[in-house]
Amino acid sequence: MAEGLKFNDEVSHALKMAYQTPDIVSARGQVIASLKLQNGLKVLDIGSGPGLLAKDISQHIGPTGSVVGVDMADNMIESAKQLCADAVNVTFEQGDAMSLPFADNSFDSVVSTQVYEYVPDLNAALLEFARVLRPGGRGVIVDTDWAFPYWNAADVDCRDRIIHAWKQHCAQESVPMRLAGAIKSASLQLSKVEALPIMNIEYNDKNFSYWLSKIIASFAIDRNGVTNKDSEAWLAGIESLEKKGEYFFCINRYLFEVTK
Template identity: 30%
Template sequence: MTESKPSDEEERERWERILTTQTEEEFRDFVIDQLDLRPDESVLSVGCGPGFETAALAQHIGEKGSITGIDVNEAVLAAATDLCGDLSQVSFKQGDITDLPVADESYHLAIAKQVLYAVSDIDAAVNELFRVIKPGGRVAVTAGDRRTHVKHTPTDRMQRADEIYRSEMGDRQRGTRLAALLPEAGFTIEEIVPRAKIQTEINDQIEQGIEVQRQLLAANDAFDDAEIEAWERDLRDLNETGQFLSCSTSFLHIARRPE
C-alpha cells in the first residue's frame, strides 16, 4: 500500500522539530558566524523554513538592513511569518531556488543552507543565486557529500543495507561539486569551510532517512521483508543502548560576485 504524502501542516511541524534540535541550531550559528554580517545589508534566506534562520539573521542585521525569506511551502512560510511578525526588516515570499521571485542584483548576500539536496537542476539554482546578487555581493551555500557520510554499522546486515543505500541514492556529491559550479556561474570563491554534523540518537531527521532506506531495500532483491525488519531493529537497538552514531560533512562555500 502506498503511503499518503504528508500534508503541508505535517511538513511544517516536522521541520520545526528538526530545526530546533541542538545539531541544527549549532549548524545555523556556525554559518552565520562565518559571514561577518553588516547592519545595513540586504539578505536573501533561501529555503528559510519556519523562520528560525531568518530570525537569527535579524539579530545581526538590525533594523537598518532587510531580510527576505524564500520557501516553497505555504504552511512553513505561515510559521515563519508568525515567528518573525514583530521584525519590521523581515519579509517572506513563496518561491523556488531555481526561479527566485526577486529582481536582478537585489541583495548583498544570499544564504542557501542545505537546500540543494532537493534540487534536480543545480546549475539553474546556482545561476539564479548569481542573478539576484549585487556586484560585489556574496553567497553562502552549504551542501553535503554522500561519500563523507559514515555510520556505526556493527552487523553485516547493516553494512550491506548501507551499501545498497549509497548505490541507489546516486549523485549526492553537491557539497564538493560547488567548488566548480560556483565559478562556472561567475562567482569567485573566497572560502570553503567544512562542518561535521554528528547524530547520536534517532530523531525526526534520522526517521525520515530510515523510511527512505526501507523503501530502497524493499525494491532490492538482496533484502526480503523479514531482513528489512531485522535491519531496522538493529538500528533501534543501537539507539536504545546509546551506540547510535551517524556523521556527515557539509561544506560551506562563501563566494563573491565580482564588481
C-alpha cells in the first residue's frame, strides 16, 4: 500500500534543489511551450510545489493575466509565496487535486506536474481537472513512470530493494500508461504525448538524480526490509560509481497536451 511522501523540511529542500537543476528547468520550458500562453490568460497550477512553474508562467501572461497555484503542503505554499512575492499576478492557496476549490470553467489553462501519482483515484482527479478548465481551454499534464527507473548500482540487490520500497511513495505507480484513458473518460481531447527523459551520467548536485537519491534513501528506511545502513551503503555505492566514471541514471517523464 502506498504510504505517501511526507513533505517535511528535508524532503522539501531536496525537491526545491531538484526542481532547479538543468534537467527540470529544461522540462519546465517544455511545459511552458506546450501551454501556448498569451497575455491575459487565467491559469491554474495544480500541485504548485515551491512555485517555480507558477513564477515562469506569470512571466508569459502579462499583468492582466493571473496564475493560481494550489498545493496540499503548507510548507510548499509558504515557499511558493516567498519565491513569487514580487509577482503581483500570482496567488497560492491550499487545495486538493481531488476536490479543487474553484467553480466550473474557471481557467483558460490548467497544468499539473508530478501530481497524479499521489491521488487515490486517477479518473476522479482528471474529472476535476476537466471541470475547472473552460470549454476551448488548454491543459498540460506531466507525470513520471516510476516502474522503470534505470540506475547503475554497486550492489544490485540493495538497489532493487530500495527502489521497490520507493514505489510505496505513490498511489499510482504507472500514471503515464493510464493517462490517455483517464483523459478520454474526462471528456478531454488528447492532442499530443511527448517523452521527457532525464539522463544523468554524473552524480553531483547539478543533476536531478543526485537530489532524488537523497529523497529515496531517506524514504526507503524501514520499508521493504531496508535499514539505515542499507540506504547509506546504496548512496556510498553511487559515489563509488561516480569516482570510477560508471554512474548512470535514466527515467522517463511524459507530457500530455489536452484541450476541452
